[in-house]
Amino acid sequence: MTDQPYTTPPTGSWAIVAPVKGKIVGAIALSVISAIAAIAALLAIPPIATELLSTSPDLDQIWVWVAMSAIAVVISFTTKVFAFSTSHLAAFNLEVILRTTLTEHLAKVPLGYITTIGSGAIKKIVQDDVKSLHAFVADSTPLIGRAYTTPVVSLIAMFVADWRLGFVTLAVLPVGMIFIQLALHDYAEKREEYDRANEQINQVVVEFVQGMQVVRTFDDGSSSFARFQRSLDRFTQITREWNEATQTSGRLGTLLFEPLPTLTIVSIVGAWLMLQGTLEFPRLLVFLLLSPRLCGAFKPIFTLSYFINQSNAGAKRIGVVLAEPILPQPGRPKYPQDASVQIKDVSFSYGVREASPQESRPALHRVSIDIPAESVTALVGPSGAGKTTLARLIPRFWDVSNGAIEIGGVDVRDMTSETLMSWVSFVFQDTFLLYDTIRNNIKLGRPNATDAEVEAAAQVAQAHEFILELPDGYDTIAGERGTRLSGGQRQRITIARAILQDNPIIVLDEATAFADPENEALIQQAIASLTTGKTVIVIAHRLPTIRSADQIVVLDQGNVVESGKHDELVSANGLYANLWKRHEEAQNWQLRTRSVEIRNFAPL
């Protein structure tokens, strides 16, 4: 079976199932056959009654009807099983298609988009939302076939049997429809309100659980418990209101869709007609067998609408991701000439979506920096100055709003992503390790590296020794129980990866946290090996490490305010000198219990 991925981003449940449309149509068709066969099986029973009630029952004829009924049951049953396995197959295929399409698309959108929405949210979309579609495709599509076929076919059969009783049964329909409409009508808006309340309660729960650790060091948790309780009360209140609005129709719907009310009405009218002598028993039997099925057929519509709502929400979120424009790729890719970086008059502001209230102003304003190959440039400045933003523009986490960033004389927008990524390496403070062997983790930098090359890189990154001490050496799974790696060790593994990758430009987000002294020294050695002979751009959180940088660029509120070498900047007495002074002050700080004048904050 051919399953085609999308031409345009899907927006709803039906659009999103397009790649497996064939199978879904098949599943619906099979379930239609199944529903018809099920009714046929029942319709074989009244003729048996006719025979048995006749003065001289034809035994052979009876067995023929019994056999026909049996055959219809077998058909109904087989097609039902096939319908479900077809729809499940479609659903499984769709899951794979969607996950692959999504992850492929994610590989093409700006990295900035990914960091903005976060890996947690992506996980939710790729795993949970795709899964919510499963319920729709696998379970609902066969139901749809049945839900529509059963009433139509049964009604036809009933009208053929007796049109008067047919109308009586038909009267059940509008009543049922009214309640369905009532229940579904309130559903959409109330559901949204309820969903919001539900989301909120989940947030509070998360907060309560996460914060408990902290809270417990302050009191027994009574104040945060009060918060928790308040939100809970509100939630229950909203749920109650929702229930108030829907419960009468909901309850009536539940009760009336039981077979008995219909069956009773049909029996009363049928009995009356038989007393009049205008109805024969076998015809009444048709109604007794089929009419309960009529209301039963509506039940799935309730379930169905739940599934469809659920999957629509998921489909929408998936659609939003797929609609995210990919990073434009050049028509004629160019290749950098050398490892120099030119930042030319770059302005940048975050799109409306990414911007937090504080970031609505331009993040960078006409920044120009010339970074020669094999030099060290440090970006310095208070938090929010734009250091990280600037560093991230180089590998096109986002594209600049104005100006250009060039590597080796070529605009980064004129290179393919692969070229760019093979020129620039990142070493971030939050280390990324696969749940895989240490070897494969390092190899990620260059998949075709030999084991010897991997070990050489690890050696240079000061990681070889501790790796050998792990239970399975290089084949130890990173992060597996019992092999918890320390932050410093993880960092050295990522550095080994970057060393193996051997890209000419290194963007380094220096760690803010202090590792323990021994680890710190090792990390420093590792970084030293990594940066040798490379163009280095370092986001500096601590000043001493960059004291001998070739160029220190001081940013403040998106502008370059100073640049130069350490000594020049210190004597210039500007922002850098100020930061440096603070640094020295912080360095000399010692914690003492009695050093300051005693101030008491006991109750006033």
Next chain:
Amino acid sequence: MLKTYRRVFSVAGSYEPQLKIALLLSVIASIVQGIIFALFFPLLSALMTSPIQPQTVWILLGMMGVLVLVEGMLRWKELDFAWDTSNDVAHETRLRLGEQLRRIPLEELNRRRSGDLNVVLSGNVSEIVLWIGSLCTLIIQTIVVPITIILVTLFIDWRLAIALLVSFPFAIPIYRYFRTLMGKALRDVTAVDAEVASRVVEYTQGLPVLRATQQVGQQAQRLQEALSVQRSVQSTAQQLSNLPAIALSTLVEVGIFLVLALGTFLIVQGTLTVPTLFALLVIALRFSEPLAQLTGLLSVFDLMESGLERIEAVMNIAPLPVSPPAAHLTHSDITFEQVSFRYADQIEWTLQDVSFQLPERTLTALVGTSGSGKTTIARLISRYADVQRGTIKLGGVDVRSLTPEELLQHISVVFQDVYLFDDTIRNNIRFGRSTASDADVEAASRAANCHEFISRLPHGYETTVGEIGGALSGGERQRISIARAILKDASIVLLDEPTSALDTESEVAVQRALDQLVSNKTVVVIAHRLSTVVGADRILVLDQGQIVEQGTHAELMEKGDRYSSLWQAQQQSRQWRIAA
């Protein structure tokens, strides 16, 4: 089965009577329903006798109508639980879980923090507790109605009753059997789903590296691998989960054909009347459908049961015992007497035979590599968990004889990671002492060096943390948490290197705030940067859960051993420069 029954009621909590009533109503309504169905026997007989006796027919139909109304009313009443009470049950369950959260030992809290507790408190509870009522009554209905009908049939024609029996009571054991088969498959599905989820996270985080080497999309080997495993495990599970449904439906259909064939045979023999057979067919068809749906219901029920189990597991965590008589803290010196400790899920000891005594109002630094036990010592002072051997005393009193309220009232902790609630800044600070006045809060934040920046926020102290979110820098958050601790004014202060993750700019401000916090307190600080604690009254150097050295900075430097080599290493790395 009994266990499930007990569990269902334990979750209903104080609403147990209502649940019992709902279930009882459901049983009665189902019996009534069974009787209504049974009325089809006399009704059809009456309709097929010629001439038809109108009186008999109308009496029977009248009885039917009345009973249908009675059943409807019973069900209406029964739905009270599903529509109204179940919300109250969910509410109460969450409150009880919340209460429990305040009592369980911090170690347990930490172990379950990431996923379990969230799931139990939010998703599971709302989804499971809400369904208890409707689920139980549906199951009752599916089981009780057929039983009633079979019993009635027994009186009318025992042979047909037996034919019905073939289909019905066997259904449950057969279902159970297939379910055990399914159980494993479903667990596999859960496992691969989790695997795919973690690979997706991996993939997303690794994209900068993966893109460079073009290991993306179809080429993302690890991800594609997981996806195809997921696909095949799902298919297997699907085939398996079809089995019980197929088995049950087959059984039910076979049962009905058995009745039809046997009935026809008996009629031909002349030992059965025609109306009885067709009444039975009409009835049997009615409960065959719900019975076929039983598989779905029971699997939801299984889900519910596993949810209940998890709720129970959380509720069953015992709080740390307080041995009487409950004591009061009057002093703040800290004593460890031959303390050994290991975490609940570990084999190795984290602390071994640790003894020390910290006098009141002194500053003690804990120094050592990660994993040496520094954090554990700080945690144990606030009774994170109970030690396996030895004693920890505060002010001469064993921590195990202090109530949590008493103990925590005397301890402030400032962590590296600051947790702020999505509430106003003022309330966040007030967490330190809920009775504090606005003036107290402001005084504390002045002391913590954060009054100034708070005043600059859009709504000052009334700004909510959520509304400015990431706009607070690490240093600012840290200072708010210090203001909290200053307001609390506890005599013991535990610091987990609160300045280690800050940039230079924030560091100075936080340092000043800390100066205010620790003055005149008994302080224990976990130190990464040794220069910070040069002035400590005592430095404890830890290695693999043991104290290897202790003394003042000068003493330890003179000794020239472990501490002094750490010091050297740190001095050296301070000299380090990045170079190309």
